[in-house]
Amino acid sequence: MQTIFEKSVLGRSQYQLPVAIAAEIELGEGMTRSMLDLPEVSELDIVRHYTALSQRSFGVDTGFYPLGSCTMKYNPRINEAMAGLKEFAQFHPWQDDADSQGTLELIYRTQEYLTEVTGFPGLTLEPAAGAHGELTAVMMMKAYHLDRNDTQRRKMLIPDSAHGTNPATAAMCGFDTVEVPSDAQGGVDLEKLKAVLDEKTVGMMLTIPNTLGLFDRNILEISKLLHEKGALLYMDGANLNAILGAVKPAKMGVDVMHINLHKTFSTPHGGGGPGGGFVGCVSSLVPYLPAQRIVKDGDSFRLDFSAPKSIGRVRAFYSNFGVIVRAYTYMLRLGKEGTKRIGRYAVLNANYIKARLKDFYNIPFQQHCMHEVVFNDEKQTQYHITTMDIAKRLIDFGYHPPTIYFPLIVHGSLMVEPTETESKETLDEFIDAMMKIAEEAKVTPELLQRAPHSAAVKRVDSVKAARNPVVVCNTCCT
Amino acid sequence: MPYIPHTKRDTEEMLKAIGINQIEDLFEAVPSDLLEMNEFNLPAGFSEQETRQHVSGIAAKNWTAEASFLGGGFYHHYIPEHVTNLGTRSEFFTAYTPYQPEISQGILQAIFEYQTMIVRLTGLDATNASMYDGSSATGETCLMAANITDRKKILVARSVHPQYREVMRTYCNGKGLIMEEVPFDMSSGQVDAAALGSSLTEEIAGIFVQSPNFFGVVENMKELSDMAHEKGAVSVQIITEALSLGILTPPGKNNVDIAVGEGQSFGIPVSGGGPSFGFLACVEKYIRKLPGRIVGETVDEDGKKAYVLTLQAREQHIRREKASSNICTNQTLFAIRALIYLATLGKKLRDLALLNHSHSLAFQKMLSEKGLRRVFSKPFFNEFVVDGCDTLLLQKLKEQRIAGGLPLKRFYPELKNSLLVCVTEMITKDDMEKYLREFLFIKEAPLRSA
Numbered sequence: 001m002q003t004i005f006e007k008s009v010l011g012r013s014q015y016q017l018p019v020a021i022a023a024e025i026e027l028g029e030g031m032t033r034s035m036l037d038l039p040e041v042s043e044l045d046i047v048r049h050y051t052a053l054s055q056r057s058f059g060v061d062t063g064f065y066p067l068g069s070c071t072m073k074y075n076p077r078i079n080e081a082m083a084g085l086k087e088f089a090q091f092h093p094w095q096d097d098a099d100s101q102g103t104l105e106l107i108y109r110t111q112e113y114l115t116e117v118t119g120f121p122g123l124t125l126e127p128a129a130g131a132h133g134e135l136t137a138v139m140m141m142k143a144y145h146l147d148r149n150d151t152q153r154r155k156m157l158i159p160d161s162a163h164g165t166n167p168a169t170a171a172m173c174g175f176d177t178v179e180v181p182s183d184a185q186g187g188v189d190l191e192k193l194k195a196v197l198d199e200k201t202v203g204m205m206l207t208i209p210n211t212l213g214l215f216d217r218n219i220l221e222i223s224k225l226l227h228e229k230g231a232l233l234y235m236d237g238a239n240l241n242a243i244l245g246a247v248k249p250a251k252m253g254v255d256v257m258h259i260n261l262h263k264t265f266s267t268p269h270g271g272g273g274p275g276g277g278f279v280g281c282v283s284s285l286v287p288y289l290p291a292q293r294i295v296k297d298g299d300s301f302r303l304d305f306s307a308p309k310s311i312g313r314v315r316a317f318y319s320n321f322g323v324i325v326r327a328y329t330y331m332l333r334l335g336k337e338g339t340k341r342i343g344r345y346a347v348l349n350a351n352y353i354k355a356r357l358k359d360f361y362n363i364p365f366q367q368h369c370m371h372e373v374v375f376n377d378e379k380q381t382q383y384h385i386t387t388m389d390i391a392k393r394l395i396d397f398g399y400h401p402p403t404i405y406f407p408l409i410v411h412g413s414l415m416v417e418p419t420e421t422e423s424k425e426t427l428d429e430f431i432d433a434m435m436k437i438a439e440e441a442k443v444t445p446e447l448l449q450r451a452p453h454s455a456a457v458k459r460v461d462s463v464k465a466a467r468n469p470v471v472v473c474n475t476c477c478t
Numbered sequence: 479m480p481y482i483p484h485t486k487r488d489t490e491e492m493l494k495a496i497g498i499n500q501i502e503d504l505f506e507a508v509p510s511d512l513l514e515m516n517e518f519n520l521p522a523g524f525s526e527q528e529t530r531q532h533v534s535g536i537a538a539k540n541w542t543a544e545a546s547f548l549g550g551g552f553y554h555h556y557i558p559e560h561v562t563n564l565g566t567r568s569e570f571f572t573a574y575t576p577y578q579p580e581i582s583q584g585i586l587q588a589i590f591e592y593q594t595m596i597v598r599l600t601g602l603d604a605t606n607a608s609m610y611d612g613s614s615a616t617g618e619t620c621l622m623a624a625n626i627t628d629r630k631k632i633l634v635a636r637s638v639h640p641q642y643r644e645v646m647r648t649y650c651n652g653k654g655l656i657m658e659e660v661p662f663d664m665s666s667g668q669v670d671a672a673a674l675g676s677s678l679t680e681e682i683a684g685i686f687v688q689s690p691n692f693f694g695v696v697e698n699m700k701e702l703s704d705m706a707h708e709k710g711a712v713s714v715q716i717i718t719e720a721l722s723l724g725i726l727t728p729p730g731k732n733n734v735d736i737a738v739g740e741g742q743s744f745g746i747p748v749s750g751g752g753p754s755f756g757f758l759a760c761v762e763k764y765i766r767k768l769p770g771r772i773v774g775e776t777v778d779e780d781g782k783k784a785y786v787l788t789l790q791a792r793e794q795h796i797r798r799e800k801a802s803s804n805i806c807t808n809q810t811l812f813a814i815r816a817l818i819y820l821a822t823l824g825k826k827l828r829d830l831a832l833l834n835h836s837h838s839l840a841f842q843k844m845l846s847e848k849g850l851r852r853v854f855s856k857p858f859f860n861e862f863v864v865d866g867c868d869t870l871l872l873q874k875l876k877e878q879r880i881a882g883g884l885p886l887k888r889f890y891p892e893l894k895n896s897l898l899v900c901v902t903e904m905i906t907k908d909d910m911e912k913y914l915r916e917f918l919f920i921k922e923a924p925l926r927s928a
């Protein structure tokens with residue numbers, strides 16, 4: 001498909017500005033640009049072009065999207081409508097507190113809900129996404145230790161199953177990462193943990209449940225070991241959906257955690273964002289939370305900045321406020337009964353898929369999974385079929401492929417996360433497709449190796465893209 | 479139950495297929511005293527109708543201006559209807575990051591087009607698929623500058639948005655970088671070039687200057703960039719009013735190495751400060767130091783043009799602790815919306831930028847005639863600082879549903895009676911006249927009572 005630049009025709013632009021009431025300028029020689037190489041297209045061309053691009057995309061609304069670690073649940077439309085309310089959409093972030101009561105109250109109430117479901121007394125909604133929450137949390141851990149004059153702690157322990165953002169975050173805070181191997185059951189290897197854990201340890205970044213979709217049965221032992229050495233337990237809460245309403249993170253000995261509002265709390269992923277981040281912490285870490293806090297005085301709300309030990313600010317203004325509105329709207333709809341069911345039904349759906357596909361695809365870990373199930377291609381290797389082939393073939397059946405080749409510790413992993421919003425019929429159809437693909441792997445392997453057959457393009461050459469990067473269109477519009 | 483479609487029978491059949499009796503059995507790995515069996519202390523769930531009433535009730539507690547002269551990093555601009563309409567198509571907003579290129583060509587192409595727009599606007603060579611916002615993107619740029627130069631000190635102009643400076647400080651503290659502030663000139667409103675020059679040693683990784691700066695004043699980016707380069711530092715231009723790119727000399731032409739900023743002006747509502755998106759563009763030689771996703775053009779197996787996420791050897795999922803950043807999710811949906819906005823305005827973006835400039839200049843002159851003095855002498859884009867304002871004026875304007883501007887005292891004690899006033903195309907002649915009327919009313923009040 002042509003780009004918008006290739007569709008440009010000189011003189012075509014129809015855009016009309018309001019009538020000018022003044023024309024004087026004070027921008028002198030050398031201050032202004034002479035050329036603006038932007039396209040000229042009609043409004044209808046724009047509508048068709050971007051409608052076409054949207055149709056060459058796949059969202060939760062298009063079909064089942066079992067992308068592991070991403071919690072692609074339904075994005076309720078009421079959330080969008082509430083974020084679009086005039087009083088929110090047109091709310092300027094520099095309005096003073098008295099003029100911002102609605103915004104402050106909404107954030108405050110969202111925090112109250114999150115305190116109740118996570119068990120953490122301290123929290124912030126300032127981070128703009130999961131990784132931003134990680135950064136906030138790890139900075140808080142750093143500030144906590146430094147505040148105790150505990151300056152030698154430089155080691156961050158990270159399981160080998162962790163998401164890449166964990167080690168990348170630790171590095172952004174100047175820490176050295178130490179990888180902790182997993183044991184045969186997919187949990188943290190306690191002996192190996194003990195071997196690296198010492199007084200130089202900042203803490204551990206643990207995803208709960210982990211990226212294998214497993215709940216580490218030694219969690220209380222792990223937090224105890226860390227605390228004995230003065231280290232902190234950080235929980236990557238990207239997988240909170242598995243335990244929302246079933247386990248309160250604070251009770252596990254977690255000191256600080258992040259949540260992705262765009263996963264557990266149903267805000268749309270937007271093709272790669274926006275997200276929303278939340279960081280919750282125990283009381284000993286409260287002083288280090290970002291400085292901007294919302295305080296309730298009687299019936300009114302105000303911003304408070306009196307936190308001298310705070311790490312400061314991680315994001316201007318009220319962060320991704322519109323995302324917070326969406327999450328709050330969802331929380332209201334769930335209420336106490338709904339909240340309790342989220343984790344349970346997410347876990348039920350994943351285990352149902354696991355049970356029905358266990359004879360068709362290899363499952364590296366036998367324990368009941370949580371909200372997602374990790375398979376791999378071990379049973380298909382004999383037919384020269386890889387996880388990539390299976391994933392691409394699923395496209396032909398109308399599905400978005402699962403997460404593939406992550407976590408790194410499972411060879412050829414294929415990670416399926418159905419979420420609680422999918423019905424049994426949807427799961428059954430997906431299971432049928434997966435069974436069919438397992439059969440095709442045996443009898444018509446080339447069908448898989450050449451898949452997808454139905455998409456806009458065949459498999460793309462990423463090596464070429466990286467070797468000779470073309471990152472902008474070079475069609476000139478002047 | 480909202481959003482959970484299981485009937486009782488579904489659940490029973492599923493439990494049976496798994497071979498268990500109740501859902502809780504699946505949580506057998508959870509230590510038993512951790513499993514929450516009690517009710518949460520939360521209200522019962524609301525119907526959609528009740529939800530709408532409740533949230534609308536909270537929203538109504540925000541004061542909403544009919545005319546707003548507030549800028550300072552977020553701007554009220556007109557958003558064409560089709561931009562909102564296309565930008566909220568659900569194939570875009572319910573998708574994840576385009577990891578699977580074959581079924582994500584639409585989003586990938588949109589990001590590719592967005593990258594092209596940003597590169598053309600900034601006059602630089604490369605950019606990524608977006609950042610969270612301008613402030614955090616600027617924080618990341620501190621790390622990027624340190625990484626490029628292998629130096630540990632950042633110089634930032636005090637005329638940079640105060641919250642951006644706070645975020646920069648947080649990122650610098652995290653990484654162990656030192657951030658030093660450079661004063662601005664009280665008469666021009668630009669960064670004090672002499673002071674910058676004396677702080678600019680061979681230890682400096684980068685200079686961070688906002689232009690137009692927090693006072694709306696345009697900086698001499700070329701001169702400053704050349705000073706930075708002489709000492710081996712990178713020159714970073716921060717931009718919070720992206721519309722200024724429509725008329726002002728692009729960063730690339732001023733020898734700027736990295737342009738970073740906020741894209742909200744391009745078709746995105748102010749919404750309390752987000753979600754919108756940050757942009758980060760650089761010269762060719764730093765492309766492999768960029769954080770985040772980048773889309774590149776390539777071909778598929780049949781040789782057909784295709785797009786894919788590329789240069790991933792910078793990113794956290796490949797490089798882990800050696801990645802250029804930890805960013806994963808960004809703000810793609812709003813980058814796409816900005817793209818559609820920019821495609822709509824096209825070359826008219828220049829006219830819109832000029833209109834913003836002329837209207838703000840005209841209003842500044844009207845105010846100055848009546849006695850509200852302009853504080854800084856150098857040219858501004860669409861916001862400016864006036865002196866002689868008091869809280870009574872803002873109060874009176876508020877009664878007329880006008881947000882009169884941003885008092886600067888809390889960020890700059892030396893600017894104690896100053897107000898930052900922004901005029902975009904949303905401000906009508908009528909709004910300006912109302913503003914003046916209120917001002918004159920207050921000014922003349924003492925005379926009346928005498």
Ligand SMILES: Cc1ncc(COP(=O)(O)O)c(C=O)c1O
Pocket residue numbers: 069070129130131132163165207211236238239260275805806807
């Ligand atoms: C386990 C885990 N941690 C962290 C992240 C990062 O979250 P975000 O993309 O919101 O920055 C993800 C997202 O994919 C994840 O799956």
